[in-house]
Amino acid sequence: MDKPIIAVDMDDTICQLVKRAIYHNNINFPTHPLRYEDMLHWDTSHLRHPESTHDVFYGRPGLFEELELYDEYVVEEMEKLNQAYDLIIVTAAEPRTVVEKWNWLQKHMPFITADQFITCKRKYLLGFDLLIDDGAHNLIAAHDLGRKVLCIPHPWNVKEREQYGFPLMSTWHGAKEYIDRMLETVNA
Numbered sequence: 001m002d003k004p005i006i007a008v009d010m011d012d013t014i015c016q017l018v019k020r021a022i023y024h025n026n027i028n029f030p031t032h033p034l035r036y037e038d039m040l041h042w043d044t045s046h047l048r049h050p051e052s053t054h055d056v057f058y059g060r061p062g063l064f065e066e067l068e069l070y071d072e073y074v075v076e077e078m079e080k081l082n083q084a085y086d087l088i089i090v091t092a093a094e095p096r097t098v099v100e101k102w103n104w105l106q107k108h109m110p111f112i113t114a115d116q117f118i119t120c121k122r123k124y125l126l127g128f129d130l131l132i133d134d135g136a137h138n139l140i141a142a143h144d145l146g147r148k149v150l151c152i153p154h155p156w157n158v159k160e161r162e163q164y165g166f167p168l169m170s171t172w173h174g175a176k177e178y179i180d181r182m183l184e185t186v187n188a
Helices: 017-028 054-058 074-084 095-108 136-144 155-164 175-182
Strands: 005-008 086-091 117-119 130-133 148-151
Touching (some): 095 117, 130 136
Parallel strands (some): 130 148
16 A cells, blocks of 8 residues: 655744744845744735835845755654655745755755655645645645645744634654654555
8 A cells, every 4th residue: 555645844844934034034134134933924015114015025135055964853753654655745836946955955854855855836636645834825725625734833824713613733852753643544
């Protein structure tokens, strides 16, 4: 029997994008400091300095290579998942960020191969048994198709996770065992 497919997002799921973008924003625009807790929606234009467009906020060259790991457990747990399941990394990326994201993966998770790395914004189009993501739009689309989802909680997905009652994973500690339990019905 084929192994269940686990699709894992990158940004703010296995690495910390928004916190790093905020760090650079606050250095470049000290008159408009941002806090992680204020990031209640994807559209943060009302919070940022007028010159800090979406492209400026997320477009710093090298940004995606300097991101911190989500937590101290993520690499070990991802390696366990990679051994037990058919693991794919599915990340939204612009052409200029694809190489940076790949470089980050190879630095921190060299066990991920090129055929496991997929750039895609409409993740629901892919066939997977479980999606681990922070983006409510991705979780909702997968949920509505009857797929299992696991939400990484952040301020920008509070409303949707409360509305949909998504299962949560706020740390990667024990992730493999948690996911094993979630997928028992898939394996049966």
